[in-house]
Amino acid sequence: MEPTGEEVSAVQEDVEELPEELPILPLKNTVIFPHLLAPLLVNTERSKALIDSVLADPERLMMSVAVNRSLEGSPSTEDVYRTGTVLRIVKMLKFPDDSYRLLVQGTGRARVTEFTVEDPFFRGRVEALEDCGDAEAVEALALTREVRDQFVGLVSESSRLSDELQVLAMNVDEPTRLADLVASNLELDIAGKQAFLEELDVVARLRRVRDELRRAGDAIQIESEIREKVQSEMGKTQREYMLRQQLDHIRKELGEAEDEDAEADAMREKIEAAQMPEEAEKQALREVERLEQMPPASAEHGVIRAYLEWLVDLPWSKTSEDQLSVEDARRILDEDHFGLEKVKDRIVEYIAVLSLKKDLRGPILCFVGAPGTGKTSLGRSIARALGRKFERLSLGGVRDEAEIRGHRRTYVGALPGRIVQGMRRAGTRNPVFLLDEVDKVGADYRGDPSSALLEVLDPEQNSAFSDHYLEVPFDLSQVLFIATANQMEPVPAALRDRMEVIELPGYTEEDKLEIARRFLIPRQREANGVAEIDLSFSEAALRTVIGSYTHEAGVRNLERELGKLCRKVARRIAEGQVADGQAIAIDAPDLAELLGPIRFEPELAERAGMPGVAVGLAYTPAGGDILFIESTMMPGRGGLKLTGSLGDVMRESAEAARTWLQSRAEKFDLEPEAFEKRDFHLHVPAGAIPKDGPSAGVAMVTSLASLMLGRATAPEVAMTGEITLRGKVLPVGGIKEKVLAAKRSGIRRVVLPERNRRDVEEIQSELLKGLDFDYVSSIDEALDRILLPAVAV
Numbered sequence: 001m002e003p004t005g006e007e008v009s010a011v012q013e014d015v016e017e018l019p020e021e022l023p024i025l026p027l028k029n030t031v032i033f034p035h036l037l038a039p040l041l042v043n044t045e046r047s048k049a050l051i052d053s054v055l056a057d058p059e060r061l062m063m064s065v066a067v068n069r070s071l072e073g074s075p076s077t078e079d080v081y082r083t084g085t086v087l088r089i090v091k092m093l094k095f096p097d098d099s100y101r102l103l104v105q106g107t108g109r110a111r112v113t114e115f116t117v118e119d120p121f122f123r124g125r126v127e128a129l130e131d132c133g134d135a136e137a138v139e140a141l142a143l144t145r146e147v148r149d150q151f152v153g154l155v156s157e158s159s160r161l162s163d164e165l166q167v168l169a170m171n172v173d174e175p176t177r178l179a180d181l182v183a184s185n186l187e188l189d190i191a192g193k194q195a196f197l198e199e200l201d202v203v204a205r206l207r208r209v210r211d212e213l214r215r216a217g218d219a220i221q222i223e224s225e226i227r228e229k230v231q232s233e234m235g236k237t238q239r240e241y242m243l244r245q246q247l248d249h250i251r252k253e254l255g256e257a258e259d260e261d262a263e264a265d266a267m268r269e270k271i272e273a274a275q276m277p278e279e280a281e282k283q284a285l286r287e288v289e290r291l292e293q294m295p296p297a298s299a300e301h302g303v304i305r306a307y308l309e310w311l312v313d314l315p316w317s318k319t320s321e322d323q324l325s326v327e328d329a330r331r332i333l334d335e336d337h338f339g340l341e342k343v344k345d346r347i348v349e350y351i352a353v354l355s356l357k358k359d360l361r362g363p364i365l366c367f368v369g370a371p372g373t374g375k376t377s378l379g380r381s382i383a384r385a386l387g388r389k390f391e392r393l394s395l396g397g398v399r400d401e402a403e404i405r406g407h408r409r410t411y412v413g414a415l416p417g418r419i420v421q422g423m424r425r426a427g428t429r430n431p432v433f434l435l436d437e438v439d440k441v442g443a444d445y446r447g448d449p450s451s452a453l454l455e456v457l458d459p460e461q462n463s464a465f466s467d468h469y470l471e472v473p474f475d476l477s478q479v480l481f482i483a484t485a486n487q488m489e490p491v492p493a494a495l496r497d498r499m500e501v502i503e504l505p506g507y508t509e510e511d512k513l514e515i516a517r518r519f520l521i522p523r524q525r526e527a528n529g530v531a532e533i534d535l536s537f538s539e540a541a542l543r544t545v546i547g548s549y550t551h552e553a554g555v556r557n558l559e560r561e562l563g564k565l566c567r568k569v570a571r572r573i574a575e576g577q578v579a580d581g582q583a584i585a586i587d588a589p590d591l592a593e594l595l596g597p598i599r600f601e602p603e604l605a606e607r608a609g610m611p612g613v614a615v616g617l618a619y620t621p622a623g624g625d626i627l628f629i630e631s632t633m634m635p636g637r638g639g640l641k642l643t644g645s646l647g648d649v650m651r652e653s654a655e656a657a658r659t660w661l662q663s664r665a666e667k668f669d670l671e672p673e674a675f676e677k678r679d680f681h682l683h684v685p686a687g688a689i690p691k692d693g694p695s696a697g698v699a700m701v702t703s704l705a706s707l708m709l710g711r712a713t714a715p716e717v718a719m720t721g722e723i724t725l726r727g728k729v730l731p732v733g734g735i736k737e738k739v740l741a742a743k744r745s746g747i748r749r750v751v752l753p754e755r756n757r758r759d760v761e762e763i764q765s766e767l768l769k770g771l772d773f774d775y776v777s778s779i780d781e782a783l784d785r786i787l788l789p790a791v792a793v
Helices: 005-009 045-055 138-157 164-170 173-184 190-198 202-254 257-274 278-293 299-313 326-336 341-356 375-386 418-426 447-454 495-499 508-526 540-549 556-574 588-595 648-663 697-709 735-744 754-761 779-786
Strands: 022-027 037-042 061-066 085-095 100-117 123-127 362-367 392-393 432-436 480-485 498-506 535-537 585-586 613-621 623-635 640-643 676-685 718-721 751-755 772-776
Touching: 022 045, 022 085, 022 100, 037 045, 045 061, 045 085, 045 100, 061 100, 061 190, 085 123, 085 190, 138 164, 138 173, 138 202, 164 173, 173 190, 173 202, 190 202, 257 299, 278 299, 278 556, 278 588, 299 418, 326 375, 341 375, 341 498, 341 779, 375 392, 375 432, 375 480, 392 418, 418 432, 418 676, 447 495, 508 535, 508 540, 508 556, 508 718, 535 540, 535 556, 535 623, 540 556, 556 585, 556 676, 585 588, 613 697, 613 735, 623 697, 640 648, 648 697, 676 697, 697 718, 697 779, 718 779, 735 751, 735 754, 751 754, 751 779, 772 779
Parallel strands: 022 061, 362 480, 362 498, 392 432, 432 480, 535 585, 613 718, 640 676, 718 751, 751 772
Antiparallel strands: 022 123, 037 100, 061 085, 085 100, 100 123, 613 623, 623 676
């Protein structure tokens, strides 16, 4: 029951003197405030006994306290708050069900100091609590006006509060009574209302009421905004429904309704023609049924239609006929690429097996080599040799797994992954699919594309490849996947294990000469408009371009330089410097004028014969290269300084080399003081390029030994190998690339670890012409073959 204005006027004065002991009524889920009327329902025997006792007293006084926790049954003295409200029973009605209906009136705050009786009901000693704070202060009056205005505004906006409360609030002038009135009508839990009841400072109570009113006002405003939005959306939905119904009737009158049926029928015909697997066909037919039920104007209609178009456009059963002639395949591969015999043999073997076993699954090949060695173009050549479609997917910089697997259809603008997109473009289920730059794949918060590639490149799994957009398996087992990479270190081990790795070494000078004549010159002449001109390049000119203007394992820069020569010729023709029909021959002496001064000069002759200099061999992502190791010494305390942007492993190799040499001082007739009273500085030129790896160990120990012994290294000798503190020479990798780099740089003799002999035997014999090899197992053996005898002074 909410108090009305008449009831408030009938409220009796506060109790002048509070009895020392009162019956105490525990209330569940209710806090009654002073000066207010409240209805109560009493139906337990214990509470009815208490009410009967109160009614027997002329004052009809009792005290109510709130139960402080949720419980079943009667509370104990530990389950109730000690601060409560003194109540006077104003009216009592007894109903036929033996329950009491009470109207009680709060007269003031009080605290239970001691419970004296617990059975049959609570009785206790109580003391009255008086308000504190100056209720007449300016702040109290200002807060009173603010609270009254906020409460009146809240009642007007809230549907849960009676409008009579506005009149009641306007007629209450006392700050304490206004605070209690507002607190009793706020949506607070028991603990919140009890906190208001226990607050005796009138100003503090008004501040808390004001803060709660602000929160309640904000909540009502948010609820109002939500309600308005919901009503607006409902109105919009109803309006769209009515318009669609009218549109359907208009279409029926115009005879356009049959077009929708025709669209569904056409889609069913496409599904049948696509010859999908059973699972995919069921999914497609389910989507067609949904399409028929969707209004054409709805957004979902377009999503379903796009999905069905993807399904029917995929090559579920279409295959291109393979060219199974081994001779023709070999001829096409030789036409497009020079050398690369290992790759060509692998493709020819695949075609030979395919001619015998028609359902052969496609292999997963990975071409690894330096830039410009023809990995990408080799994929196109393989597709031409097999008579298949060719698709290329560049993986460089891809960081989102959805690029491979696609997005789920719940996303706006969702599409299949790039694998499925490529299959749709190819139009057959057995294309040659090139995954370019597989070592450049990244990973971030959107997933790891390398992990998604595991299913694509696994012959045991890719027969049922799952794309997030399609949601049905797609067979990739007939696809010939070819991956390319510059190096295999960044490729995850699990992905590397699924691929058959074929290394593409760099080209020798003879290879580059032949490639330039067969492929690069004709292509650049055509590209620069001089194909019809009588233009020739001498062998000396080509060798000079290869050796002095480029320094690479591949032929990409070589093609650029040849293109520059063709452009120079085109300019001369355009300027009238060449008569019509005049033959143009480019020889080595012409290159300085056309290409400028030479860019790369051999350093071997310049550095030969100097103690402390050794030539190492290195393997980089761009192919093999030679590496000069220089060392010097000066008076000091036995320190070792390393420069040249060396990595940790290479630094450790240098320290191991110095330690081994110092441990063998007696053998080399060196005084121990030679190490203790001198500082050593070991430097690897090209300091801007980071270097690392253990394969420079032999070159480092040779450089230090040459310096200490005053014996120069043999001319035109290069070396590679890892060393141990016991003087052993261990095998290293990249032997083929290092050997080719040695040959390009004019090296005549190469010193290698004994256990790398088998790697040299796998290199084609024509690549080894002009090279001698020494195989060593220990550092002593290496120094004996590399260092020249000391020159007598």
